[in-house]
Amino acid sequence: MKKILSLFKYWHLCFNNLIIRLFLWKKMHRKKHYLSVCSIFKNEGKYMKEWLDFHLIVGFEHFYLYNNFSSDNYREVLKPYIEKGLVTLIDWPYQHGQMAAYNDCVDKFKNESNWIAFMDLDEFAVPLAYDDVKAWLKNYEKFPCVLGFFKDFSSSGRMKDDESKPVIEQFVVCSDFVSPSMFLNTAWAGRIKEFRLSHFCRFKFFNKVCPENAGFLCRWHEQPRKLDFQFNHYHSKSFDYYVSKKIPGGDVFSAQNSYSLNHFYKNEQKCGKVDYNAYRYLIKLKNFNLDDYQA
Numbered sequence: 001m002k003k004i005l006s007l008f009k010y011w012h013l014c015f016n017n018l019i020i021r022l023f024l025w026k027k028m029h030r031k032k033h034y035l036s037v038c039s040i041f042k043n044e045g046k047y048m049k050e051w052l053d054f055h056l057i058v059g060f061e062h063f064y065l066y067n068n069f070s071s072d073n074y075r076e077v078l079k080p081y082i083e084k085g086l087v088t089l090i091d092w093p094y095q096h097g098q099m100a101a102y103n104d105c106v107d108k109f110k111n112e113s114n115w116i117a118f119m120d121l122d123e124f125a126v127p128l129a130y131d132d133v134k135a136w137l138k139n140y141e142k143f144p145c146v147l148g149f150f151k152d153f154s155s156s157g158r159m160k161d162d163e164s165k166p167v168i169e170q171f172v173v174c175s176d177f178v179s180p181s182m183f184l185n186t187a188w189a190g191r192i193k194e195f196r197l198s199h200f201c202r203f204k205f206f207n208k209v210c211p212e213n214a215g216f217l218c219r220w221h222e223q224p225r226k227l228d229f230q231f232n233h234y235h236s237k238s239f240d241y242y243v244s245k246k247i248p249g250g251d252v253f254s255a256q257n258s259y260s261l262n263h264f265y266k267n268e269q270k271c272g273k274v275d276y277n278a279y280r281y282l283i284k285l286k287n288f289n290l291d292d293y294q295a
Helices: 002-023 043-055 074-083 098-109 133-140 186-191 239-249 261-270 276-289
Strands: 033-041 063-067 087-091 113-120 123-127 145-153 175-186 191-198 200-203 228-235
Touching: 033 098, 033 133, 043 123, 043 133, 063 123, 074 087, 074 191, 087 098, 098 113, 098 191, 113 186, 123 133, 133 200, 133 239, 145 186, 145 200, 175 186, 175 200, 175 261, 186 191, 186 261, 228 276, 239 261
Parallel strands: 033 063, 033 113, 063 087, 145 228
Antiparallel strands: 113 175, 123 228, 145 175, 191 200
């Protein structure tokens, strides 16, 4: 029965893709930013610089960042990026306010950016078949959204972070591909029916849209068939970080999604592969100088 349901969902997604490819076309008019990211954060100052620099390297142009009760040095870290016009900082003092923040971002900034990705500060967008994310997205400008799929990364056996090394260098042990996250084509913002989970939405008339790897989204295929892009989700980082920061910090999405040692060990057990794809950008990241950056 599950296989039949998966096949039906797959056919539905393929039908949506066909209709959009054949009959729908609206030329994408370049906005202030071609590609931006929306993210909500709490006490991520330690890792912000690496995350921002990496995403500037792979083609992101602007960041809409929602501060959710942070008490660390995030303002100090963000100051040079704000001064260069790369970051819009919004205070968001609402418990479990992730979905509301995403809706707010779409409502306020849909006319500023052609594409908006929705991701957390422990998630890295890694192009595989292209030099940057923008080159990949140009293939899908008539679609409401494009989905990338996550690999969850474990502690890689590290008890403590090595602060002399970037996150993408320290943690390389990962899971198979899991859930998706969305790049929204803001020309379709008015047709959003609802956000589902934390990184995915449904559209009026089409419901779900997935222009590539539709078979994997509905579990008809066991793995993505077209590997042009992936998200690296550095779920736990080191054991010490997870215990001292992530468990007490809780989940910004829902009170039901609290972190625990059991959650940590479950993630460790599903991560048995190694992935170095982010290393393509490691030397650029280590040499990155914000003062020299030009979009």
